Amino acid sequence: MKKRTGYATNAPCPVILSSPTRFQRVKFAMNPVLGSQQWLRAPFLRFFSVARAGILSAQSALFIGSEAQRSRKPALSLPKGTCFLRSCCKGGKPQHDLRTGSIISVALLLAVLPACLSVPLSAEDSAKKVIAISGARLLTVSHGTIENGVLVMADGKIAAVGEAGKVAIPKGAQIVDARGMTVYPGLIDPETSFGLIEVESDQNSRDLAEPSDEIMPHMHVADAFHAETELIPVARLNGITNAVVAPASVDTIAGQDIFIQLAGADRDAMILGRDVALAMNFGADQRRRGGRAGGHAEFPSTRMGLITQLRQTFLDVQDYVAHRDAAAKKDDKADAGKDTKPDAKKDDKGDKIFKRDLKLEALIPYLKGERPVVIGVYEGYDIETIMALAQEFHLKVVLNHVTHSQEVLDKIAAWKVPVIVGSIYDFPRANERFDAVYTLPSELAKRGVKIAISSADAGGPVSSHSSRNLPYAAGFAVAYGLPYDEALKAITLNVAEMFGFGDQLGSLDVGKTANVVMANGDPLDVRTDVKQVYIQGVPVPMVTRQTKLRDEYSK
Secondary structure, eight states: OOOOOEEESSBOBSOOOSOSSSOEEEEEEEETTTTEEEEEEEOHHHHHHHHHTTSSOBOOOEEESOHHHHHSOOSSOOOTTOEEEEEBOGGGOBSOOGGGTSSSOHHHHHHHHHHHHTSOOSHHHHHHSOEEEEEEEEEOSSSOEEEEEEEEEETTEEEEEEETTTSOOOTTOEEEEOTTOEEEEOEEEEEEOTTTBSOTTOGGGBOSOOTTOSBOTTOBGGGTOOTTOTHHHHHHTTTEEEEEEOOOTTSSEEEEEEEEESOOSSHHHHEEEEEEEEEEEOSGGGSOTTOSSSSSOOSOOSHHHHHHHHHHHHHHHHHHHHHHHHHHHHHHHHTTTOOOOGGGOBOTTSOOBOOOOHHHHHHHHHHTTSSOEEEEEEEHHHHHHHHHHHHHTTOOEEEEEEEEOGGGHHHHHHHTOOEEEOOTTOOOOTTSOTTTTTTHHHHHHHTTOOEEEOOOOTTSOOOGGGGGGHHHHHHHHHHTTOOHHHHHHHTTHHHHHHTTOTTTSSSOOTTSBOOEEEESSOTTOTTOOEEEEEETTEEOOOOOHHHHHHHHHTO
8 A cells, every 4th residue: 555645746835734643744835936945744733833823934725635626626716826735545546535524624724715815826926016126225236326216126127227206116016115225236156055065064965076087077066956055045145146056176177067046936946057167177186196085196196187187188079079070971971861860870880889978078168168167276377377278278268266376467367367256365375465365356457357256265165154255255355455346246247247147137237137135234344234135026035044043042
């Protein structure tokens, strides 16, 4: 006999279970906008009391019955967005039917329907609501500051932005009085590990990198991204709405990054761009000194080995493309008019099949210059070495870190490549000025280099625990000479442009995604509190694990 289970497909609450006496495992959504999901085991009465207590968002009721019965007209007319719950026994037949009255009374169902109808049913319905933020100081990033401005959000986009009195607020719009507030675009962190690690000491939650080989371009961060991480709400609370998720830097080529939004119905909705950039690294940390598990050294154990391995890899890709194209041409001549694929080609003898290589195929778009290669490098001499290789193969480069590169800043400017700076808090070398790292963003900006600033911590690997401090890193750069407007661009528009989202994010412009932050002061000031974050025009709950614990234990 099959195990009797009850389940809800993405079911918001209140939830009505099919049996008050049997423990059931039910998947529900804490909030339809965020898509935060959780599993609960509880008897019906206890679970229902949790829903009634307001801990869960009341969104819709559940129709209990079979798949076939769902298509029929139920005894009660339930609201749009009603979810479905099934309790199965042998053969998958429903054990109970709402219409039989054997589970719960109709009165109980009627008791929860008002709660269902009193709130938005879905993120889509919420996005359709027009919201006008009025009276705020608008930091548009792209076209200056509007001291007394109005910003209108509709259908998930910025519908209008301008001075108060010059922007018409649509009839029926929800008006947010933001006098005394500062409104700016959602911040974007150019390098994080969101969803790849949760607890540092727990190996089961670590998917930072694949250490079995040095060259792993076919590793896709999207395949490991865990959207339910508790670290995302923490960063979002301080105005970060988007981020680049990258693998760790232990490999020379560690994999391909994703570009995410820090809210969504599920992981697919949160991933705005898959394989947006290639994560490459060059320096002392990538050398295989002492082997993977300790002991003898492995290749490459020197910088000579690292650069030789990279060059051979790119040559192999070029050779692979040539053979693939040649095989495709031969097949086209032999089988004109037939629908064939290059992964099933035969040689002249007809006994050899063209074999695909995922590792080499993954590098093709980057050798063609179609996508950026983000190169993590710290020392000036390493920058010169890796840039020579990048120019040899015409790579579209974004330099990352460049912490101790003061002697080659003019060369970086001449190469006309964008740079991600981080961590800005690193200590200087013994032969450098005390502020050599702190002034790096300023010195690059003076030379016309497009810069972004990441939230990377000092002296350690990138950690999503520090992403919430992203605006303060930009503020630190301002204290050491970076113009304020450039600092704000470095954590908004510049990042969006580097990764191909400049037409969608990074500034308060009409037509862009309505990722908007409202705060009570300067976004780069540690004394500022973020009051509300909007993602795709929808206000997201300003709640994290920490705030829940604070509220629970401060009673």
